[in-house]
Each structure stands twice: as structure tokens, then as C-alpha cells.
Amino acid sequence: MSGHKILVVEDSAIMRQLLVMSLRRMPGVTVLEASDGLEALKLIANENLSLVFSDVNMPGLDGLKLVRMLRADHRTRNIPIVMVTTEGSAEDRDRAMALGATEYITKPVQAAKVVDTATRLLGL
Amino acid sequence: MSQKEDQGKLTQRADEFLQIFKKGAEFTQELMRENEKLRFQLVQMEEQNRLASCAAQALQEVENLKSQVAELEQEKMEIMQRIARVEAENIDFANRYVEIEGENNSLANLYIATYQLHSTLDFREVLQIISEIIINLIGGEEFALFLLDENTASLQAMVGEGVEIDQLPVCPVGEGTLGTVASTGESFYATTLDDVSSAYDAPLACIPLKIKDRVIGVLAVYKLFLQKKRFADIDYELFTLLAGHAATAIFASKLYSESERKLTTIQGFLDLLTK
Numbered sequence A: 001m002s003g004h005k006i007l008v009v010e011d012s013a014i015m016r017q018l019l020v021m022s023l024r025r026m027p028g029v030t031v032l033e034a035s036d037g038l039e040a041l042k043l044i045a046n047e048n049l050s051l052v053f054s055d056v057n058m059p060g061l062d063g064l065k066l067v068r069m070l071r072a073d074h075r076t077r078n079i080p081i082v083m084v085t086t087e088g089s090a091e092d093r094d095r096a097m098a099l100g101a102t103e104y105i106t107k108p109v110q111a112a113k114v115v116d117t118a119t120r121l122l123g124l
Numbered sequence B: 001m002s003q004k005e006d007q008g009k010l011t012q013r014a015d016e017f018l019q020i021f022k023k024g025a026e027f028t029q030e031l032m033r034e035n036e037k038l039r040f041q042l043v044q045m046e047e048q049n050r051l052a053s054c055a056a057q058a059l060q061e062v063e064n065l066k067s068q069v070a071e072l073e074q075e076k077m078e079i080m081q082r083i084a085r086v087e088a089e090n091i092d093f094a095n096r097y098v099e100i101e102g103e104n105n106s107l108a109n110l111y112i113a114t115y116q117l118h119s120t121l122d123f124r125e126v127l128q129i130i131s132e133i134i135i136n137l138i139g140g141e142e143f144a145l146f147l148l149d150e151n152t153a154s155l156q157a158m159v160g161e162g163v164e165i166d167q168l169p170v171c172p173v174g175e176g177t178l179g180t181v182a183s184t185g186e187s188f189y190a191t192t193l194d195d196v197s198s199a200y201d202a203p204l205a206c207i208p209l210k211i212k213d214r215v216i217g218v219l220a221v222y223k224l225f226l227q228k229k230r231f232a233d234i235d236y237e238l239f240t241l242l243a244g245h246a247a248t249a250i251f252a253s254k255l256y257s258e259s260e261r262k263l264t265t266i267q268g269f270l271d272l273l274t275k
Helices: A013-024 A037-046 A063-072 A090-099 A111-122 B002-117 B123-138 B176-184 B233-274
Strands: A004-009 A029-034 A051-055 A081-085 A103-106 B140-149 B154-161 B205-211 B214-224
Touching (some): A004 A013, A004 A037, A013 A051, A013 B002, A063 A090, A081 A111, B123 B214, B123 B233, B154 B214, B176 B205, B176 B214
Antiparallel strands (some): B140 B214, B205 B214
């Protein structure tokens, strides 16, 4: 259970802190943070990531565009992406999943749910 | 004659002897048969004796086994009772784990909310953080934060989400749900969350923002996100936290902004005087 890097992409400092705090409880996991899609892309280019948690609505590059870009790039095509969003409708979920999101979690989130999702997707 | 008589006597005696000998032989044979019978009976009795001894041993063995079975049954009962106790403990631990996980989650939310509320002295940022807490931690889709104007004794909307702040009317203290919450300092929660109203004075929850007993504003939540069906326990704790910490954060940031403004003005005067 070591060597996994998880990126949290979230513009809300509160939500970002909540996700980071939850994920840092997992042993052997390094958590990186980005406040929008563009900052996330810069990090992704330099890091070997195992998992991405991303908000949908963000300034600059939003979460859905980020998913599309990661899926189009052969280097990041297989990184699991978990969307964390306030949008709870089935259409929003379907749209995100169709673009290539791996999981879809609606806010408000529970720390246990975040950890469970990460554990499952990382195969820990 | 006498010779004949003697011969006859001898013959007779020889016959008698033969008779006696025959009888002796017969008797001997009879004895041998009897002996054989007795020996057979002896063998039978020895066998019976051996069997009886074996039966006694077997009975003793059965008694021993019965005793062992009883002991094992007792042990089994004890083990079953211990298993039942351990299972009950496991269930208790599992329940406590879930409970502690829930408490951890609640504490994390409360910690983050408090941390963020007091992370800035910028008034606009404080309002933004309050909005983020309601959106991200409580799941409010439509809400507004009203601050008390002590000069006019009315509540004025300062920030909100999903509602047009400019179109929200000024609410006099003591009137309607919001005004009553501001005057009494008591939180209001709608009895049902099913009937969402667009009326600004019919919130699902209305929380007074208080510094001790002084109300400086109210927070009104009108609608929750689609996936949020009801308030959870942590939401009430967050509302309680907001009632106190949001109020102090707003008050402190307003004071800081005013002092900064005054400081800038004084600094301007000083610059004018010294230049």
C-alpha cells in the first residue's frame, strides 16, 4: 500500500481540505492539490498519478473538460477519475460517465465514502 | 467232577471278571465322556467369564466415554457462549466503528468549517466561505445570508446562492420567520423538507448569527440539492457552529475592514502633513 499519488482538483478551499484530509488518512498515499483544471494539468504532466478526484464546476478549465483531456492523452487515459460535484441529476452523472469519469460522487461527501472509493479504485 | 467244578467256577469267575472289567471299561468311558462334558462346560464358563469381564470393561469404558461426552458438551456450551459473547462484542465494535467514523467525519467537517471561517479577515472572503460551507458541507442549493442593520432594525441580504440577492426584500426584525429568528435568537427548522417554497420568508432552516446573545444576522436556507433529502445530524451541528463562528468571523472582518479603512485615512492625513 505505498507509492500511490492522488490528485484533488477543487476550487473550493473547504471541499479541497475535506478531500485531502480524508485521503491523507490512507497509509502510503500522497495527496496533491490543484485549485482548477489548468493547475491540475501542470501537475499531471510532472507526476505519476494513480487517481484523480475532481470537482465539475471550476473556473478556467472545468472538471468535464479535464476528464476529456485526460482521456484523450495516452499517458493519462487509464488514470481513474472520480467526479465530486453538487450536480445530482442522472443526466449530469451520465454526461460525466460518458466523457470517461470512473466514479461520480455528489456533495456533500462523507470522508468514509471518499476513502472507500479511493481504496477500491486503487485496488488496496 | 471236582476238576469240572473247578473249571466251571473258574469260567464263572472269569466271566464275572470280564463282566466287571466291561463294567469298569464302560464306567471309564462314562467318566471320560463326563470329563469331556465338564471340560467343555469349563471352556464355556471360561468364555462366559471372559465375556462378562469384557462387558464390565466395556460398561466402564462406556461410563468413561459418557463422562467425556458430558465434559465435551460442557466445553462446547462454554465455547458457544464465548463465541456468542465475541460475536456480540464484534457487532458492538462494528457499530462503535461506524459511530466513530461518523464522529470523525463530523469533527473533520466542523474543524474545516471553523478553520476556514477564521482563516481570513476579509469580509467578502468570510461571506464566500460561509457560502461554501452551506454548499459543500450542508448541501444547500438556495440560501441567503442577511445581516442586521441596527439603525433600521431590519435584515438585509448580503450574499446568497440560487436566489437574487438584490430582489430579496428588507426584513424588519420581529416580523415573519426571519424577523422572529432575529428577535428571539432561536433557530427555525421547517417541519417538512418536502414543500420547497420560493417565498423568501419560508425557509427550510433559518439560523441566527449570534455573538453571545447579540444577533448580527440570520442565515436562511431555502432549498437543498436534489440528492440531499433531509438534514443530517452533522448539519444541525454545522448550523450551530455557523451561528457562533460565522457571526464572530463576520464581525471581526467588518471591524478589521473598518480599522484598515481608518488606518488608510489616517495614514493619508499623516502623509499629507509630513510631505
